[in-house]
Amino acid sequence: MITSFIHRAVMQGIPLLYGSTGEILTEKSGNLNLGIPGIMYVGGISGVIGAFLYENSLASPADANAVLAIGIPLICCLLGSLIMGMIYSFLTTTLRANQNVTGLALTTFGIGFGNFFGGSLITLVETDVPSITLSTTSHYFSKTLPFAHKLGWFGEVFLSYSFLAYLAIIIAIVASIILKHSRIGLNLRAVGENPATADAAGINVSKNKYFATCIGSMIAGLGGLYYVMDYASGVWSNDAFGDRGWLAIALVIFTIWQPSIAIFGSILFGGLYIVHNYLNDVINMTMSTQELIKMAPYVVTLLVLIITSMRKKRENQPPASLGLPYFREER
Amino acid sequence: MEKTPAIALKNITKVFGKIVANKNVSLTVYNHEILSILGENGSGKTTLMNMISGIYHPDEGQIFIGGKEASIQSPRDAYRYKIGMIHQHFKLVDVFGATENIILGIEDGRYDPKTAQRTIMATCEKYGFEIDFSKKIYQMSVSEKQTVEIVKALYRGADILILDEPTAVLTPQEIQKLFAVLRRMRDDGKAIIIITHKLNEVMEISDRVSVLRKGEYVGTINTAEANESILTEMMVGQKVSLNIERTDPKNIEKRLVLTNVSVNSNDGRPILKNVNFTAYAGEILGIAGISGSGQKELLESIAGLQQLRSGSIIYFNPKTGREEDLRDKTPLQIKNLGVRLSFVPEDRLGMGLVGSMSIIDNMMLRSYREGKSVFVRRKEPHDLADRIIDELQVVTPDAQTPVRRLSGGNVQKVLVGREIAASPTVLMVAYPVRGLDINSSYLIYNLLTKQKESGVAVIFVGEDLDVLTELCDRILVISGGVVTGIVDGRSATKEELGLLMTKAKHTEEEGTK
Numbered sequence: 001m002i003t004s005f006i007h008r009a010v011m012q013g014i015p016l017l018y019g020s021t022g023e024i025l026t027e028k029s030g031n032l033n034l035g036i037p038g039i040m041y042v043g044g045i046s047g048v049i050g051a052f053l054y055e056n057s058l059a060s061p062a063d064a065n066a067v068l069a070i071g072i073p074l075i076c077c078l079l080g081s082l083i084m085g086m087i088y089s090f091l092t093t094t095l096r097a098n099q100n101v102t103g104l105a106l107t108t109f110g111i112g113f114g115n116f117f118g119g120s121l122i123t124l125v126e127t128d129v130p131s132i133t134l135s136t137t138s139h140y141f142s143k144t145l146p147f148a149h150k151l152g153w154f155g156e157v158f159l160s161y162s163f164l165a166y167l168a169i170i171i172a173i174v175a176s177i178i179l180k181h182s183r184i185g186l187n188l189r190a191v192g193e194n195p196a197t198a199d200a201a202g203i204n205v206s207k208n209k210y211f212a213t214c215i216g217s218m219i220a221g222l223g224g225l226y227y228v229m230d231y232a233s234g235v236w237s238n239d240a241f242g243d244r245g246w247l248a249i250a251l252v253i254f255t256i257w258q259p260s261i262a263i264f265g266s267i268l269f270g271g272l273y274i275v276h277n278y279l280n281d282v283i284n285m286t287m288s289t290q291e292l293i294k295m296a297p298y299v300v301t302l303l304v305l306i307i308t309s310m311r312k313k314r315e316n317q318p319p320a321s322l323g324l325p326y327f328r329e330e331r
Numbered sequence: 332m333e334k335t336p337a338i339a340l341k342n343i344t345k346v347f348g349k350i351v352a353n354k355n356v357s358l359t360v361y362n363h364e365i366l367s368i369l370g371e372n373g374s375g376k377t378t379l380m381n382m383i384s385g386i387y388h389p390d391e392g393q394i395f396i397g398g399k400e401a402s403i404q405s406p407r408d409a410y411r412y413k414i415g416m417i418h419q420h421f422k423l424v425d426v427f428g429a430t431e432n433i434i435l436g437i438e439d440g441r442y443d444p445k446t447a448q449r450t451i452m453a454t455c456e457k458y459g460f461e462i463d464f465s466k467k468i469y470q471m472s473v474s475e476k477q478t479v480e481i482v483k484a485l486y487r488g489a490d491i492l493i494l495d496e497p498t499a500v501l502t503p504q505e506i507q508k509l510f511a512v513l514r515r516m517r518d519d520g521k522a523i524i525i526i527t528h529k530l531n532e533v534m535e536i537s538d539r540v541s542v543l544r545k546g547e548y549v550g551t552i553n554t555a556e557a558n559e560s561i562l563t564e565m566m567v568g569q570k571v572s573l574n575i576e577r578t579d580p581k582n583i584e585k586r587l588v589l590t591n592v593s594v595n596s597n598d599g600r601p602i603l604k605n606v607n608f609t610a611y612a613g614e615i616l617g618i619a620g621i622s623g624s625g626q627k628e629l630l631e632s633i634a635g636l637q638q639l640r641s642g643s644i645i646y647f648n649p650k651t652g653r654e655e656d657l658r659d660k661t662p663l664q665i666k667n668l669g670v671r672l673s674f675v676p677e678d679r680l681g682m683g684l685v686g687s688m689s690i691i692d693n694m695m696l697r698s699y700r701e702g703k704s705v706f707v708r709r710k711e712p713h714d715l716a717d718r719i720i721d722e723l724q725v726v727t728p729d730a731q732t733p734v735r736r737l738s739g740g741n742v743q744k745v746l747v748g749r750e751i752a753a754s755p756t757v758l759m760v761a762y763p764v765r766g767l768d769i770n771s772s773y774l775i776y777n778l779l780t781k782q783k784e785s786g787v788a789v790i791f792v793g794e795d796l797d798v799l800t801e802l803c804d805r806i807l808v809i810s811g812g813v814v815t816g817i818v819d820g821r822s823a824t825k826e827e828l829g830l831l832m833t834k835a836k837h838t839e840e841e842g843t844k
Contacts, residue, residue, distance in 0.1 A: 183442040190424050190435050197422040200386070201436030202407030314426050314469050328386065 003153040005271065005278050007160060011231050013270030014161075015040070015241075017168045018223025019248025020255065020262045021175050022216035027252060028179060029212035030192040031092060032323040034103025036220050037245020038110020039084040043221020044228045045114040046080025047073035048236045051137035051229070052121055061136040069140045073225060081221025084110060085214035093209045096325040107245070115238040131237035138234025141226075164226040169263055171219055176260040188212055192319030195326035205326055223248065247273070250301040256308055256316045272296040334361040336398065337491050337522035338383065338414070343392035345378055352378040355392075356548040358541045360491065365513060365523040367533040367554070369566055370543035371768030376526045377419070379543070380493045384416035385409035396491075407436075412491075415484025419495040421476050425469040429462050433483045447486075454485050458515050474505040481512070492516065493524045498532055499765075502621050503796070503829045510536050528566075528768070530559045531797075542566055566769070575776045575801045577820075578784060580614040585647050586788035587633065587757055592642035594628050594812075602628045603812045606642070610757065612649065615779060615789040617803030617820060619796065619828050625812040626792045627677055630759045633790075634674045635662045646670050649756060649786075673755035675747055677762050677792075679739075683746045686735030690716045690727065693734055694749055719748030723774060740767040747775060751782060758782055761792040776802055796825040808832055 019036055026033045033039075051073040058064055088106055091097040121132050141162055148159035179185035190198040191208040199205050227244070228236050251269055255261035276293040279285060285293075308316045339359040345352045353375045360366045370376045381387045383394065385406040394401050396412045403409050409416070423432050430448045448464060455462055460478050468476060477497060484492055494513075498506045513536060517523055527533060533540055533554065540557055542549040542565040549565050587610040594603040603625045610616050618626055631637040633644055635657060644657040648669060655668050665672060676682040684693045694712035702708050716730040723744040727737055734742055747763055760779065764772040779802065783789050793799045799806055803820040808831035816831045 181442070183438065186427075186431060186435060186442070190427070193424045193426060194422070197424055197432075198436065200384075200406045200416075200418070200422040202405065202410055203436045314467065317426075320425060 001278070001281070003156045005274075006157050006267075008274055009267050009271035010157075010161060010165065011270070012273050013266035013268075014165045014168050015223035015227045015231065015244050016248045016251050016269050017172055017262055017266035018226060019220045019245055020251040020266060021168070021172045021259045022218070022220030022223070023249055023252045024216075024255070024257055024259050024262065025175055025179075025188075025219065026213045026216035027257060027322055028188050028192045028319055029209045030195060030319055030321045030324065030326070031088070031209055031213050032099050032103065033085075033088055033106075033213060033216065034100060034249065035084060035088050035106030035110065036103075036217075036249055037243070038107035038113075039081050039217050039220050040224035040227075040245045040248070041110040041114035041241060042084050042224070043077045043081040043218075044224030044241060045117050045236070046221070047077035047225040048121070048132065048134065048228055049117060050076030051134045051234075052132060055134055055136050058136075064136050064140070066140055069137050073137060073141075073229065077221050077225040078218045081217045081224075082214055084221070085217025086210075088217070089210045089213045092325065093206050093213075096327060099323050099325070111239075114241070118236050118238045121236070129237075131235050131240075134229070134234035134236070136234075138229050141229035142233065162226075162230045164222065164230055168222070168226070172259040172263050175219075176258060179259070189319070192321060195321055196328075199326075199328055209326075220245075220248070247297055250298060253308075253318075254301050254304045256304075257318065269297045269300075272300065334363050336360070337362045337396070339395040340379075340383075341393045341395065343379065343382060343389045343394070345375075345382060345387060345389050351546050353382075353389075353543075354546045356543065356546075357392075358548060358551060360522045360524055362490070362520050362522050363517060364538040365517050365525060365536055366551075367537035367540045368524060368526045368543065369528065369530075369533055369540055369562060371528065371566055371770070374543040374566075374768070375546040376543055377495055378546075380416060380495060380524065380526060383409065383491075384414055384493060410487050410489075413487075413489050414491045414493070415487060415489025416493040417477065417480045417484060417495065417497060419499065421480050423468045423476055423479060426467060428467055429464050429479045429482075432468060432479055433486050435483075437487065451482060451486055454482055458485070458512055458519075460512065473500045474502075474508075477501070477509070485516075490520070491522045491524070493526070495526045496528075497525065498527065498529065499794075502832060503825070506532070529795075530562055533557075533562065534559065563769070575773070575798070576780060577802060577804075578780065580611070580783065580804050582786060583611045583613045584649070586610050586612040586649070587647070588645045589633075590643050590645070592629075592632060592644065593640045594625075594632055594637050595640050601640075601812060603632070606809075606812075606814050608807055608814065608817060610788040610790055612756065612786050612788045613783060614804040615783050615791050615802060615820075617799040617806040618790065618792040618809060619794075619799050619806055620809040620832055624809045624832075626761065626809060628812075629809070630674065630676070630761055630790070630792065633657065633757070633759060634672060635660050635665045646757075671753065671755045671757070673750035673753050673758045675743075675750050675758075675760040675763055677765075679742050679746055680735065684734045684742065687733050689731045689733055690720070690725075690745055691730050693745065694719075694752075697749060697753055715749070715752055719745060719752070723748050724771075739765075740771050743767055744771065744775075747778065751778060755782075755787055757788045757790070759790045759792075762794060763791070764798070765794070772798075796828050799828070800825065 019040055023033060023036050054068060054072045084106060088102055091102045092099045122130055125132060144162055145159050148155040151159065187203045188208055191203060191205050195205045224241065227241055232240060247269060251262060251265050255265045275296065276290040279293065336359050341357050343356045344354055356379055368376050378387065382389045385403045385408050388404060394403060401412050403412060430444050430451060433451055434444065434447045460482055462478055462482065497509060501509060513523055525536065537554050539551055539553050540562060541551040544566060589606055589608050592603055592606040593601065596602050606629060620626055628637050632639055639658050646655045646657055648655060655670060657665055680686045691712050694715045695707060698712060699707050713730065719725060720727060720730060725741045725744045727741060734745060743763060763775050779789055779791060791803060800820060800823050805817055806820050806823055807817045808815050808828060810832055
């Protein structure tokens with residue numbers, strides 16, 4: 001049971017990992033993008049639209065081409081979330097709009113966008129259930145290593161995931177290395193900490209903010225895609241993604257802005273997210289207890305917030321100019 | 332030594348909205364020399380230098396570097412022309428170390444902090460800088476940060492160095508150290524521009540002085556041919572008396588007695604240790620010390636903003652003759668006791684005024700509780716605002732202007748004006764002339780003296796030792812949270828104060844070793 005719990009926890013954790021890696025990159029540039037939940041929705045539905053159109057253009061599922069079946073939803077997802085990132089950057093960096101308001105607006109918009117197109121597609125297929133099933137595409141997305149199930153618990157815990165799951169971990173590791181050990185990372189952190197200093201040092205602040213936010217959005221969008229295509233086996237139903245986007249933002253605080261910690265943090269959060277199902281098997285719980293246990297990820301985040309702010313170590317604090325617009329000639 | 336023009340400005344003009352910050356400024360700086368740019372606040376010194384370093388772009392005029400016309404569009408361009416600027420507010424990233432800050436923004440092939448650090452160390456050795464590479468910026472003292480800034484400019488190959496008020500936050504000893512380094516750089520062939528409004532420093536460090544007045548270029552003279560009164564005249568356009576009028580204290584009576592006051596910081600570090608002193612009505616008590624020695628916490632303890640670990644603060648009420656303990660009381664409770672405290676904090680826009688509110692609304696912050704109506708009365712604050720603008724010569728379009736839009740000096744005048752208007756019995760001011768020009772500074776000094784004469788206990792936290800020794804009746808020196816001495820303002824010398832300011836620190840350091 002423990003192996004299956006870990007397996008499920010990882011599956012739950014991967015969308016969070018995408019979301020929080022994306023948000024960490026964004027926040028490192030000083031942009032507090034609260035639009036991440038909406039962007040993950042848009043990433044998911046864009047992929048769904050791409051896959052839907054591709055699947056419906058085929059005469060039979062057997063005609064599907066693996067490269068196209070993966071490539072089309074992937075590119076649609078990246079494009080959709082990129083556009084969201086661009087909107088956010090344009091509003092906050094170029095027009096210097098309030099970041100919180102912009103982010104919340106994008107989240108509201110993103111969820112609505114997802115539900116609208118999700119609902120529209122559902123009416124196109126004329127089914128009884130309020131969801132779309134893209135089993136052909138999902139089949140390609142959830143392909144695991146062929147020998148994984150032969151290796152017992154080891155295989156299930158470490159090897160039984162699809163390529164998007166491993167990609168999430170690779171992206172988190174690469175992001176971590178870039179932030180800590182490269183000039184790009186140094187510049188980006190400087191922009192988020194003190195844009196005036198970065199500007200005086202000859203770093204293009206706007207460019208850094210745009211790039212970090214857009215790339216961060218695309219990474220977060222992949223989380224939505226992973227959720228639909230792999231975790232939900234290609235089934236899109238409205239609002240199913242739930243509050244995972246907010247959990248990803250909470251995870252950013254939990255990881256004290258380090259993508260490498262996010263890898264473990266996301267699995268932990270994933271585990272906490274589903275632990276009530278498993279605890280139910282061990283000790284019989286009432287519905288209300290289950291609901292209480294569902295709070296676990298948020299409680300953990302609160303605890304981390306309290307502990308990090310009590311220790312007051314400067315390196316563990318959010319980027320100093322997080323949420324603040326930058327304008328060179330303002331005094 | 333051969334002197335060639337390093338940088339020449341021709342007819343530079345810069346306009347911000349309706350305000351002309353610089354008008355037809357022309358000046359030349361040579362290699363192997365230190366040029367001081369002298370001017371009152373708001374005379375356009377910093378704006379001019381920001382145009383050289385690429386932060387702003389001149390509206391008219393040309394900049395020549397090494398004899399060729401240069402177009403400096405951005406800070407990056409400035410580096411390309413080998414110009415390095417050390418800003419008044421350091422441009423450093425707090426959570427980075429020295430090396431990361433110094434190499435920030437440089438793109439020269441592979442990212443390699445270790446090699447860079449060796450190069451930086453060589454530069455340090457050449458000019459005599461000391462940098463602790465294991466410290467993060469936020470752990471450094473002001474002087475250490477400044478060193479990092481200068482090394483940063485040098486590392487980028489700067490041949491023209493601009494320092495914006497580099498001595499404002501340093502102790503006399505640190506200033507001497509800085510000047511020694513600047514001289515070494517000058518002898519190495521660099522052109523150095525130093526912006527300041529401290530005349531004695533101009534005389535000491537510079538080879539030539541250029542003076543700006545209200546954005547216009549007044550002239551340049553060799554320091555050897557100048558003296559303080561000539562320079563002052565160039566700066567303000569008319570001769571002003573440099574003496575502060577100090578009357579003898581009259582009708583002295585006990586007003587505030589602090590006994591064994593100790594305060595800890597949030598993380599449990601002691602900030603004030605057993606502070607004892609008495610503030611008398613009718614005198615100005617100066618508080619001298621390196622910034623961050625506990626001055627802020629001391630004033631905040633009296634104002635009811637700090638929790639004391641031990642000790643007592645007794646206020647002698649002149650009206651009732653009663654003694655009130657102010658310890659563990661909130662500012663409102665203190666006010667309700669009938670204690671009329673006025674406090675001009677160091678952080679004007681953070682603690683004193685609300686930046687986005689108008690001058691009138693800021694006046695109301697002190698008086699909105701008065702009156703019985705549910706609506707606030709706007710007339711009195713409006714009159715008060717007008718009176719302050721008039722009496723203190725606040726430069727503002729009108730009383731409705733948000734305080735944030737005023738220049739630093741004018742913000743200060745608004746705050747000081749409001750606090751004095753509350754007719755306090757204890758007036759606490761922290762760095763009231765920071766950022767003010769000479770004329771405004773004297774206006775404030777005279778206001779403080781007037782308050783003292785009318786029987787107010789004035790507590791004045793200052794940084795300029797000349798002013799402290801000329802203005803205050805007694806000077807309390809604080810160092811590392813410990814009172815290292817209370818001296819008579821009339822007989823104290825700057826050297827004596829300087830020693831007291833660093834005294835406890837040294838003994839403490841020896842103690843820990």
